[in-house]
Amino acid sequence: MSPKTLYDKIWDAHVAHEAEDGTCLLYIDRHLVHEVTSPQAFEGLRMAGRKVHAPDKTIAVPDHNVPTTAGRDNPDQMPEDSRIQVAALDTNAREFGVHYYPVNDIRQGIVHIVGPEQGWTLPGMTVVCGDSHTATHGAFGALAHGIGTSEVEHVLATQTLIQKKSKNMKVEITGKLSPGVTAKDIVLTIIGETGTGGGTGYVIEYCGEAIRGLSMEGRMTICNMAIEGGARAGLIAPDETTYAYVKGRPHAPKGAQWEAAVNWWSTLYSDDDAHFDKVLTIRGEDIAPTVTWGTSPEDALPITANVPSPDDFSGGKVDAAKRALDYMGLTPGMKLTDIEIDTVFIGSCTNGRIEDLRAAAEVLKGKRVKDGMRAMVVPGSGLVRAQAEEEGLAEIFTEAGFEWRLAGCSMCLAMNPDQLSEGERCASTSNRNFEGRQGYKGRTHLVSPAMAAAAAVTGKLTDIRDFH
Amino acid sequence: MKKFETFTGIAAPMPLVNIDTDMIIPKQFLKTIKRSGLGVHAFDEMRYDRQGVENPDFVLNKPAYRDTSILVAGDNFGCGSSREHAPWALADFGIKVVVSTSFADIFFNNCFKNGMLPIVLPQEQVDLLMADSERGENARMTVDLEAQEITTSDGDVIKFDVDPFRKHCLLNGLDDIGLTLEKADAIQAFEAGAAQARPWV
Numbered sequence: 174m175s176p177k178t179l180y181d182k183i184w185d186a187h188v189a190h191e192a193e194d195g196t197c198l199l200y201i202d203r204h205l206v207h208e209v210t211s212p213q214a215f216e217g218l219r220m221a222g223r224k225v226h227a228p229d230k231t232i233a234v235p236d237h238n239v240p241t242t243a244g245r246d247n248p249d250q251m252p253e254d255s256r257i258q259v260a261a262l263d264t265n266a267r268e269f270g271v272h273y274y275p276v277n278d279i280r281q282g283i284v285h286i287v288g289p290e291q292g293w294t295l296p297g298m299t300v301v302c303g304d305s306h307t308a309t310h311g312a313f314g315a316l317a318h319g320i321g322t323s324e325v326e327h328v329l330a331t332q333t334l335i336q337k338k339s340k341n342m343k344v345e346i347t348g349k350l351s352p353g354v355t356a357k358d359i360v361l362t363i364i365g366e367t368g369t370g371g372g373t374g375y376v377i378e379y380c381g382e383a384i385r386g387l388s389m390e391g392r393m394t395i396c397n398m399a400i401e402g403g404a405r406a407g408l409i410a411p412d413e414t415t416y417a418y419v420k421g422r423p424h425a426p427k428g429a430q431w432e433a434a435v436n437w438w439s440t441l442y443s444d445d446d447a448h449f450d451k452v453l454t455i456r457g458e459d460i461a462p463t464v465t466w467g468t469s470p471e472d473a474l475p476i477t478a479n480v481p482s483p484d485d486f487s488g489g490k491v492d493a494a495k496r497a498l499d500y501m502g503l504t505p506g507m508k509l510t511d512i513e514i515d516t517v518f519i520g521s522c523t524n525g526r527i528e529d530l531r532a533a534a535e536v537l538k539g540k541r542v543k544d545g546m547r548a549m550v551v552p553g554s555g556l557v558r559a560q561a562e563e564e565g566l567a568e569i570f571t572e573a574g575f576e577w578r579l580a581g582c583s584m585c586l587a588m589n590p591d592q593l594s595e596g597e598r599c600a601s602t603s604n605r606n607f608e609g610r611q612g613y614k615g616r617t618h619l620v621s622p623a624m625a626a627a628a629a630v631t632g633k634l635t636d637i638r639d640f641h
Numbered sequence: 642m643k644k645f646e647t648f649t650g651i652a653a654p655m656p657l658v659n660i661d662t663d664m665i666i667p668k669q670f671l672k673t674i675k676r677s678g679l680g681v682h683a684f685d686e687m688r689y690d691r692q693g694v695e696n697p698d699f700v701l702n703k704p705a706y707r708d709t710s711i712l713v714a715g716d717n718f719g720c721g722s723s724r725e726h727a728p729w730a731l732a733d734f735g736i737k738v739v740v741s742t743s744f745a746d747i748f749f750n751n752c753f754k755n756g757m758l759p760i761v762l763p764q765e766q767v768d769l770l771m772a773d774s775e776r777g778e779n780a781r782m783t784v785d786l787e788a789q790e791i792t793t794s795d796g797d798v799i800k801f802d803v804d805p806f807r808k809h810c811l812l813n814g815l816d817d818i819g820l821t822l823e824k825a826d827a828i829q830a831f832e833a834g835a836a837q838a839r840p841w842v
């Protein structure tokens with residue numbers, strides 16, 4: 174048999190039909206649904222008189238619009254249009270009989286945090302969701318990608334997706350990471366190298382010693398941002414770390430099925446001589462704590478660097494850099510560590526898990542945020558929040574002057590009331606620094622949780638290695 | 642879905658690279674539960690000021706480009722989120738074709754599901770179309786999907802590639818779900834096999 178990549182293996186195990194031109198029907202094992210990209214899909218089903226094909230493989234949770242302040246299950250807390258969307262999900266989930274975690278359920282949270290937490294996401298699966306950050310689930314060695322609303326409707330109706338196979342790309346991070354360097358810094362560095370279009374047409378497998386050394390939380394951070402590099406999906410081969418995370422979760426296999434599952438999962442890796450169409454290798458030792466300066470995730474630099482000048486670029490990027498500098502209100506040549514911050518956001522499906530909160534709390538222990546700083550922590554799920562309270566992290570955050578919020582997407586995309594105002598500048602653990610992403614004319618610098626916490630204390634972008 | 646027919650229309654230049662889905666349709670307009678009516682909000686933050694007054698410098702606000710049906714855009718158009726609101730907004734505005742050197746994957750897929758045609762061309766040809774589109778109303782391009790050709794206002798013909806299956810669906814206005822349900826037997830057979838091989842799923 175010819176050698177296969179991890180992607181090839183999962184793909185081959187899910188082709189339900191292949192047409193002569195190579196167009197496939199890919200069978201979908203898990204379909205995650207949230208309130209923003211699904212109303213039109215359910216409406217389409219209803220209009221065509223169709224049912225959800227596999228309600229048991231479909232999981233719905235509201236996250237993008239929900240307020241993160243107390244008393245939020247009172248619908249009056251939401252603006253009319255948000256309320257209508259959340260209410261539509263509620264009606265659709267119940268009417269079509271899918272698994273559902275409503276706002277007042279402790280298991281509610283960001284869809285990409287809830288899936289793994291509840292054991293819905295397992296190695297070797299195909300997972301889709303009407304959300305580009307579905308790539309997150311690739312951390313388990315699941316083929317996971319975002320789809321549009323028409324495709325959401327297609328999966329609801331048929332449990333398949335019309336797909337053509339992508340190419341294989343390997344990103345290897347060799348060696349060990351230096352102190353202060355996290356999964357977030359790895360992935361920002363990768364996107365800085367490849368650009369936001371570098372992965373277009375590919376499924377990326379992340380491998381190498383530095384990736385193997387990451388926890389599941391860290392691996393999810395990496396795969397989460399595969400889409401920011403343009404890739405259809407990111408993957409990390411499952412191993413003991415994966416099994417340890419999955420075991421015992423509510424929807425994970427048990428008993429004899431667990432044994433059978435692990436048997437199959439342990440065959441899910443790229444064969445030694447498997448072919449990759451593109452390869453990128455980065456030495457773990459060369460990665461520094463990383464921040465973004467501009468309005469694209471590819472605008473990433475080591476925290477020790479200076480703000481670049483448009484002259485440092487070529488082609489269409491020159492104008493994009495000019496526009497970004499203007500939007501961000503930055504002068505070429507200034508030190509990144511001189512950039513003053515007024516808002517800090519810790520949360521999102523990139524960095525809203527327990528390990529992220531631990532890393533931030535560790536930095537904040539016994540410290541206070543700078544005067545005038547608006548700082549908030551939004552745990553990724555109700556269960557993350559509960560665990561953080563149990564571990565005493567919540568107290569550290571509130572004593573440091575952070576707001577301790579309820580779970581949701583919050584200021585990651587600012588569809589709920591958590592937004593930046595014009596000109597405000599935020600150190601954020603989320604994944605997109607696009608213009609207007611966190612609020613009209615708001616300015617976003619993407620950082621790791623520890624760097625976000627340090628920035629809250631100093632009031633500037635801060636090299637975590639110099640922070641005491 | 643409506644059939645994609647040969648048409649002649651105005652093309653607008655948008656040379657910026659990495660035009661993302663937040664630019665195409667900002668999140669405050671994602672709160673709709675309908676597909677229609679998003680055209681007035683397309684490119685909202687570039688197109689209007691905070692008070693909703695049009696920015697006269699934005700290309701689609703210029704008199705020559707109000708009836709644009711073709712966008713000629715910089716590299717990596719449509720990057721960012723999976724929101725289908727982006728092609729919905731463009732389609733509702735009247736855009737039928739977007740030309741660029743590359744597109745983000747999900748956006749590219751979403752276009753076809755909404756009767757729109759994204760066309761990938763090499764840099765030189767995009768440059769040529771970009772220059773043509775700068776002539777505004779004076780430049781009218783013709784897009785013929787059947788023949789896979791764009792004809793510029795000067796009569797230059799540019800050939801483009803398109804996936805045969807997607808071409809077939811666009812030309813005939815076919816609904817994906819209907820097509821897939823014709824393969825219900827294959828799906829059932831797959832499910833039976835998978836239930837044996839991976840019962841834990």
Ligand code: SF4
Nearest residue numbers: 306521522582585586
């Ligand atoms: S946290 Fe942000 S990136 Fe993640 S699903 Fe929510 S809005 Fe999308």
